[in-house]
Amino acid sequence: MKWLSLVGWLWPLCTIIRGTLAVNPPRPRADVSACKLVADQGVYLSAGFGYELNCAPSVGTLSAFMIFVDFSDQSASESSPEVLRDFFLPSAADWYDRASYGALELSVAADTSRFYRMPATAVSYNWERGLTAEQHRRYIQDALAAYGRPIPPVDVLYIVPTKNATAITYSPTFMGNVTKRDGTYVAKKSVTFGYDGYRAWGSLVLNHETGHTMCLPDYYPFNGSATGLFIGGWDLMGLIGGPSPDYFAWDKWRLGWLSDDQVDCVAEAGRTSHILSPLEVSGGKKAVVVKHNDTNALVAEVRSSAGLNSASCATGILLYTVSTKIPTGEGPVRVLDATPGSGGCLGDELNDATLTVDGISSRTVTDWHVRVEVVRRVGADYEVIITSA
Incomplete structure (x- = not known):
């Protein structure tokens, strides 16, 4: 009788769950190859995949x-x-x-x-x-x-x-x-x-x-503007002496240091959830790439103060855009600032650009109709929700 009572209690719950899944089924991840923006061979040191200039080996x-x-x-x-x-x-x-x-x-x-x-x-x-x-x-x-x-x-x-x-x-x-x-x-x-x-x-x-x-571009401006204009101190190819100099996850993927299963690809409208681990440690999911079109993407990754980025003055979810049509020195990668006007930290406005659980936790890229929200932090990992229209 107790078993029958338990079944009687579970059956309506299962019906509710099935109904919920029918209305909001989990969205499958896009094939990761859809987010591998192809390099434009006519753009010097294009930030896409497959750029050819007799590059030195990266693996x-x-x-x-x-x-x-x-x-x-x-x-x-x-x-x-x-x-x-x-x-x-x-x-x-x-x-x-x-x-x-x-x-x-x-x-x-x-x-x-x-x-x-x-x-x-x-x-x-x-x-x-x-x-x-x-x-x-x-x-x-x-x-x-x-x-x-x-x-x-x-x-x-x-x-x-x-x-x-x-x-x-x-x-x-x-x-x-x-x-x-x-x-x-x-x-x-x-x-x-x-x-x-x-x-x-x-x-x-x-x-x-x-x-x-290895055919990576410069991320600082060639026009004489401040070195951190485009990316602050978030990558060695921008500011060599920056507080968080590890290469971007996008470039680590291009160089073969991250495998395809360490990158989530969002290529269609919808709402998806992603668990990301810090870029500075091996293993785990390292980036979400939101494809805007064949030449532009938005990338989200976790930056911590571990490893090569031990001098970082801000941690959390770092957002940046990538364009394969913009040449070296003109901003092929641009960090999105979660706290514009803050003055930054360690000498650059963009050095505190990250989204955090306790601070600014979301950012909408209006022109691209994409919203990124930090939901929670579990240990060193972060859960983010990507909503794209």
Whole structure:
């Protein structure tokens, strides 16, 4: 009789549940491939999938060779090039190991036997922003000529000047194939370090520039505006010294560091729920991508103060838009500020841009008819509701 009573109590409840599911059935996730915006090959360093520019590998092993140079007018005073190698390594390699969840090994061989004297003075290279590709090529080929030894083909050639070479002011990446003057192939790309690394950025300058060799764009503005104009300090490809420098989940997905099952795709109108875990730790769902059209998407991810982002001054759900039609330096990724006018934190308005459970918990992207709401936090994970029309 007790069993029959229990059945009698459960049956109407089951009927109610069935009726509710019939009215509001759970929405299936869109095929994740629908959110893989295809790169526009006519847009330099397009932020979409499949961009082709003989990019260095982003999974497995990225091989590099490092040489050290000085100049007659700005000669080395370091006791050994080992001092400069140790400035970059192993810190930069460890950074990639952590950022990629172990998917990428940066393997750098370095000739630390001596500094190789460049054939021209440091000042004569006219090393300023706007350096032409031909000027850059000349510098690289001068360094290879000064080195004068065989270099086995590698993915990236690193050219490191003495700290005394203040005339080599910044650290650009040469994006074309690297060859000696006789046409001998050396590498897919070359990073030529400058004084900015020693003065301001530390080993992270290697991670920023090596990001370019993997075909990541710059997220800071090229027009002379504030460095954090588009993204604040939320990604190393924007502000190298930002408080939360880990690569965006969007780029980690593009680089192969996140698998498809770690990304939810919303490509149709409706209401969906998603549980996201912090970007800084391996495992779990890392992003929701809301497809607006074939060239634009909205991304939600969780930022914490763990791992590479230990200096972050704000945590929670970070929202940003991605466009495959906007080139490097013009804002292909733009962070959406949950607290506009707050003044931000650690020197940038966007550094406190996150949605939180206890603060600003929702944001509507009006033009796109998308609303993102933070529902709750369970441990380090967040539940968000995406409503799109």
